Amino acid sequence: MRGGLVASARLLPRPLVRWFLQRRAQLDINENMLGGKKVKIIFVLGGPGSGKGTQCSNIVEHFGFIHLSAGELLRAEINSGSENGTMIDTIIKEGKIVPSEITIKLLQEAIIKGGNDKYIIDGFPRNEENRAVFESVQLQTLVTYFQLLQINISPEFVLFFDCSEEEMERRLLGRNQGRSDDNIETIRKRFKVFVESSLPVIEYYESKGMVKKIDATKPAPEVFEDDGKRMKFTNGIT
Numbered sequence: 052m053r054g055g056l057v058a059s060a061r062l063l064p065r066p067l068v069r070w071f072l073q074r075r076a077q078l079d080i081n082e083n084m085l086g087g088k089k090v091k092i093i094f095v096l097g098g099p100g101s102g103k104g105t106q107c108s109n110i111v112e113h114f115g116f117i118h119l120s121a122g123e124l125l126r127a128e129i130n131s132g133s134e135n136g137t138m139i140d141t142i143i144k145e146g147k148i149v150p151s152e153i154t155i156k157l158l159q160e161a162i163i164k165g166g167n168d169k170y171i172i173d174g175f176p177r178n179e180e181n182r183a184v185f186e187s188v189q190l191q192t193l194v195t196y197f198q199l200l201q202i203n204i205s206p207e208f209v210l211f212f213d214c215s216e217e218e219m220e221r222r223l224l225g226r227n228q229g230r231s232d233d234n235i236e237t238i239r240k241r242f243k244v245f246v247e248s249s250l251p252v253i254e255y256y257e258s259k260g261m262v263k264k265i266d267a268t269k270p271a272p273e274v275f276e277d278d279g280k281r282m283k284f285t286n287g288i289t
């Protein structure tokens with residue numbers, strides 16, 4: 052947590068960070084509990100087709116979280132005809148990652164609109180930029196709206212769905228949701244981006260002891276049994 056906070060703080064003006072730290076010390080609070088309502092976040096990460104969306108639906112049903120899929124928010128933005136839509140569409144078709152500002156704005160809006168205090172966010176952060184910008188934006192939000200909106204800077208934990216590429220490829224080719232990126236050419240690009248850009252994020256959280264790794268190659272009900280155990284065993288989440 053401290054490392055993330057320090058990294059985020061580097062992106063902010065120093066007087067602002069100093070003010071924030073002093074204010075926090077005065078109020079005897081920490082970054083996970085800034086008075087008022089706490090918004091808890093769990094990140095769900097894993098390669099394309101590892102079963103993130105499928106398992107998040109199960110988790111929502113059993114544990115009362117609001118599920119936000121970064122990919123679905125981006126697809127909705129394309130379909131809404133927004134000015135960024137064409138650009139987002141092109142990036143997704145190329146299997147690349149959309150600039151963080153766009154994705155984070157959509158996530159923040161959805162969190163505020165959701166009005167819940169527990170969110171499970173799937174497919175985010177997908178690269179180091181996603182992670183660092185999310186943390187810095189959260190810190191700014193905390194500073195700006197000190198008593199109004201308190202979203203944790205860091206997730207409670209990260210669920211990592213570990214699945215072989217062979218199995219993920221099979222699932223994506225059979226997904227049948229009419230997605231422009233579920234074709235073999237884009238799938239291969241997405242696997243490459245996952246290994247090069249997303250795995251380092253998982254490793255970062257692993258180094259902080261925050262990752263709960265799940266064998267996602269098994270059939271969906273068995274995978275959910277694993278999620279369920281991990282959710283129940285985590286105090287204060289359910």
Ligand SMILES: Nc1ncnc2c1ncn2[C@@H]1O[C@H](COP(=O)(O)OP(=O)(O)O)[C@@H](O)[C@H]1O
Pocket residue numbers: 097098099100101102103104105106222223225226227267268269270271272274
């Ligand atoms: N454990 C599983 N075994 C077999 N197929 C699965 C499993 N989990 C999900 N699927 C199927 O694989 C495809 C991709 O799953 P999805 O949840 O959309 O993954 P992701 O969000 O990680 O891309 C979907 O068609 C889904 O029904």
Ligand SMILES: Nc1ccn([C@H]2C[C@H](O)[C@@H](COP(=O)(O)OP(=O)(O)O)O2)c(=O)n1
Pocket residue numbers: 097098099100103104120121122123125143146147148149150154173174175176177181232241
């Ligand atoms: N944080 C994110 C999440 C998704 N995207 C883009 C790039 C991804 O290939 C697509 C689709 O993401 P999505 O999570 O829906 O895909 P999968 O469920 O892993 O198959 O959206 C992004 O740019 N940034």
Ligand SMILES: [Mg+2]
Pocket residue numbers: 103104120122174
């Ligand atoms: Mg998905």
